[in-house]
Amino acid sequence: xxxxTLTNVTKVYTEADVTTKALDNLxxxxxxxxxVAIIGPSGSGKSTFLSIAGALLQPRLKVMIDxxxxxxxxxxxxxxxxxxxxxxxxxxxNLLPYLTVIDQLLVVKxxxxxxxxxxxxxxxxxxxxxxxxxxxNKYPHQLSGGERQRTAIARSFMNDPKIILxxxxxxxxxxxxxxxVVSLIAKEVKARKKAAxxxxxxxxxxxxxxxxxxxxxxxxxxxx
Numbered sequence: 001x002x003x004x005t006l007t008n009v010t011k012v013y014t015e016a017d018v019t020t021k022a023l024d025n026l027x028x029x030x031x032x033x034x035x036v037a038i039i040g041p042s043g044s045g046k047s048t049f050l051s052i053a054g055a056l057l058q059p060r061l062k063v064m065i066d067x068x069x070x071x072x073x074x075x076x077x078x079x080x081x082x083x084x085x086x087x088x089x090x091x092x093x094n095l096l097p098y099l100t101v102i103d104q105l106l107v108v109k110x111x112x113x114x115x116x117x118x119x120x121x122x123x124x125x126x127x128x129x130x131x132x133x134x135x136x137n138k139y140p141h142q143l144s145g146g147e148r149q150r151t152a153i154a155r156s157f158m159n160d161p162k163i164i165l166x167x168x169x170x171x172x173x174x175x176x177x178x179x180x181v182v183s184l185i186a187k188e189v190k191a192r193k194k195a196a197x198x199x200x201x202x203x204x205x206x207x208x209x210x211x212x213x214x215x216x217x218x219x220x221x222x223x224x
Contacts, residue, residue, distance in 0.1 A: 003195035004053060004163050005029040005064040011048050011057075011218075022048035024218035030195040032162070035186050037206050038199045039223075040215040046199045049215065053197060054165050055082045066162040083112055087156030087194070089166040089185065093148040095140040101127065101151050102136040108158040126154040129191075130184050146177035153184055157192060164189060164196035170205060182208045 011023040022045045030036050040046055051057035055070050055078050063070050066085050070078060095104050105123040109115050127136055130150045140148055149169065156164055166185060170178035182198070186208040189196040198209065206212050212223040 002066045002162055003029070003031045003034070004066075004197070005062075006053065007062040007064075009052060009063060011045075011052065021218045023052070026215075026218065026220045028197075028213070028220060030163075030197055032193040032195050033190055034211070035189045035196045035198070035209050037209040037212045038197060038215055038220070039201065039203060039206070039212065044215045045218040045220075046215055048218075049220075050165055050167055050197075050199055053163070054086055054088060084159055085162045087159065087161040087164045089149075089152055089156045089164065089169045091168040091171040093140070093152040095148055095151060097140050100137050100139055101132060101143070104140075104151055105155050105158045108155060112159065122160075123154075123158060126157055127151075129188065130154050144177075145173055146180055149173060149177070149181050150184060153181065153188065157188060157194070160192075162195060164194045166196065166198040166200075168200055168202075169198065170200065170202050175204070178202060178205065 006026055006028045009023050009026045010021065013020045013022055026049065038046060038049065052063060055065065065081060068081070070081055073081060096107070099107060102123050105126065106115050106119060109119045124136065127133055130153060132147060132150055132154065135143065135147060143151065169185065170181055173181060182205040185196065185198070213220050214223055
């Protein structure tokens with residue numbers, strides 16, 4: 001199955017003789033086109049989950065991304081997997097101030113090779129889809145907070161990844177813009193058949209998700 005599957009993943013941190021289980025035998029499978037939310041208090045394991053699911057932290061046990069077990073990859077191949085198979089949407093848009101909206105997307109392609117005319121057309125398609133068709137040549141300071149976050153959403157899809165990971169994507173937005181942003185993520189995930197996981201404190205956004213899980217003390221359980 002393509003998408004992402006974590007099987008019995010445990011992550012333990014030891015500091016000053018104190019051992020903490022950040023993840024405790026965690027299993028989760030998300031298929032293409034599914035949008036899953038994970039909620040939980042600070043320190044519950046959400047950040048560790050994202051680090052492992054995003055190939056930022058190599059697991060010891062099985063984590064399948066697009067049919068490939070990232071636990072077996074070298075650091076070079078892990079880096080390639082992050083670039084080619086995973087799209088990240090962070091708490092803040094992290095746009096480069098000296099690049100236009102369309103160049104924010106194209107710089108992703110430049111990291112993995114040269115930019116083709118097809119890449120430029122795909123960037124335009126993504127920006128048009130999320131309502132930024134008339135903002136392509138604007139700079140970040142000329143955009144609203146919601147528009148900057150929408151640019152970040154489009155950027156996460158630019159390499160046509162298999163997985164979308166969203167880390168508190170509404171943290172810096174007001175309620176209206178938060179709903180706009182999460183509904184856009186859900187729409188693009190469905191339309192482009194991506195397996196997506198959103199970590200959030202904002203339970204108002206859960207209506208857009210197919211399944212909701214709670215994580216506490218590293219233990220993942222599905223909400224009814």
